[in-house]
Amino acid sequence: MNSNASASAAGFGYQYERVLHRIFHSTHTETRFGIETADDVEEQIPLSSGTKVILEQDKLTTGENHSLQDSSKNVWNTLRNWLKGLAAAKSEFASLEFVLVTNRTVPDGTLISTLSKATTPTSVAEAIKSLRQHASGMSGSVAEIAAEATGFSDEDLAFVITRFHVADAMDDETLKEAIYTALQFPDGLEHCHETIYQSLLGQLFADCQASWKQGIPFWTTSKPFFTRKHMLFEAFFEEAWRPLTQEQTNFVQLIEEYGSLGLSFIDQLKKINIPQRPIQTELGHYWAAYSERTRLLKANRILPSDLCEVESELSDRWKANCDAHCIRSGKEPEEFGEDDFKAIYLQTSTPPSFSLSIGRVKSNFRYLFMGTYHHQANGVDTDHPIHWHTANESDE
Known part of the structure; x- marks a missing residue:
């Protein structure tokens, strides 16, 4: 050398x-x-x-x-x-x-x-x-x-x-x-x-x-x-600000830990006659989204206001689907029955893409898209609640 x-x-x-x-x-x-x-x-x-x-x-x-x-x-x-x-x-x-x-x-x-x-x-x-x-x-x-x-x-x-x-x-x-x-x-x-x-x-x-x-x-x-x-x-x-895949989240552990927790969105899906297997899939989406939102918040990669903004955006999409169904069916929302709610759910849950932006986090994962919707359907800790069905147990 x-x-x-x-x-x-x-x-x-x-x-x-x-x-x-x-x-x-x-x-x-x-x-x-x-x-x-x-x-x-x-x-x-x-x-x-x-x-x-x-x-x-x-x-x-x-x-x-x-x-x-x-x-x-x-x-x-x-x-x-x-x-x-x-x-x-x-x-x-x-x-x-x-x-x-x-x-x-x-x-x-x-x-x-x-x-x-x-x-x-x-x-x-x-x-x-x-x-x-x-x-x-x-x-x-x-x-x-x-x-x-x-x-x-x-x-x-x-x-x-x-x-x-x-x-x-x-x-x-x-x-x-x-x-x-x-x-x-x-x-x-x-x-x-x-x-x-x-x-x-x-x-x-x-x-x-x-x-x-x-x-x-x-x-x-x-x-x-x-x-x-x-x-x-x-x-x-x-x-670095790409979300984890569903498999990388803690959704399996969360399902095992909170399996007995009553979730409103599950009851709503049952009321529109969604089969058990898709319901289990959506339960996984819900807990995966919960896990990822929690991780991103703790890592300071998103803010609570970012979650509020994306929920507002999703709520607007859902409302647009409701309005479109009103036009197609000739019914007012108060007249909707099980088939109407199911039609709105299917249209909302099967968009051309599942693109979502939470602050600077960009996602195309279905779990984060639908899991956020299910969080809103629960109607808890959100300023923009939506629903897959409106009937109460007492209505049946």
């Missing part, structure tokens, strides 16, 4: 993750994000006073130790590059910030930790002194870089140090969790978190490649990624 190539590839992947982190933590829709522009990652935030720029260096190490040792090339090369571009950046932008990100923990007392914690004039002066002392004792190629970095004025060094911080321990788990939190996944998408995350990373990679293949710098805003996030949410919601 080419360890240098694999480490380099891992480092580029780390930059994509860091950009995604910045995109979904951004609070300004016009903020621009760049990869391999003025730095590994660059964020340009438009403010009323001018543009604020955050320059970020990302240092991923696959070893056990942190990659920001006091004499490491990573530390000194980063400082030198920031200082070399400082004059141009100060003339172009209203505000600057410098960030060094690593997946390892940076110990207290190290040079980079000292720079990051220097916030007062005294601590900044001490940090500059530490920089110069350490650079003077170095040797080799990194010493040349350190000498060049410390060759800048105290004013320039202080400017960078006071606007610098290190973000350490940004390992895969921590970084991904922070991005997950920023994505604000709604309930019901737990099984899709990783897929959505990888899809957003994939879009970022593809967009970068498209720019770089054309030889132009890569810049983006948060808008396409928020749009894609919502599209992915919608796509997975559509998949």
Whole structure:
């Protein structure tokens, strides 16, 4: 294995993750994000006073130790590059910030930790002194870089140090969790978190490649990624918000548990002379629909108001069938007998399709269609009761 190539590839992947982190933590829709522009990652935030720029260096190490040792090339090369571009950046932008990100923990007392914690004039002066002392004792190629970095004025060094911080321990788990939190996944998408995350990373990679293949710098805003996030949410919601099949519900257990419960719709079906076998089928539909409505409500995939709306819709269909039968038979509803009620029931229970929408849940299952109707025929806990027969026991 080419360890240098694999480490380099891992480092580029780390930059994509860091950009995604910045995109979904951004609070300004016009903020621009760049990869391999003025730095590994660059964020340009438009403010009323001018543009604020955050320059970020990302240092991923696959070893056990942190990659920001006091004499490491990573530390000194980063400082030198920031200082070399400082004059141009100060003339172009209203505000600057410098960030060094690593997946390892940076110990207290190290040079980079000292720079990051220097916030007062005294601590900044001490940090500059530490920089110069350490650079003077170095040797080799990194010493040349350190000498060049410390060759800048105290004013320039202080400017960078006071606007610098290190973000350490940004390992895969921590970084991904922070991005997950920023994505604000709604309930019901737990099984899709990783897929959505990888899809957003994939879009970022593809967009970068498209720019770089054309030889132009890569810049983006948060808008396409928020749009894609919502599209992915919608796509997975559509998949996740399909009702269970009847066999997947708890209807068998419910029939066994509540077999002795008197249900009004069963009595009504008997009054219109529906045979026992179809009645057993409809009993299964009723309890399957009950089970699925309960599950969807508990999972917050539908609201009670959604159930009310669909029951209103079904009630309107049933009333239309009643009116149509009035016209066909020449009878008023008060004159309906067993055959009339049966005709209305057959027309209502055998539509061209059993399509039903309960909020965002789409169904073509007969059990949910007819089970909801039977719930309404019971006349309990519904604002839209219907009936398959109106005669009371005392009328017989």
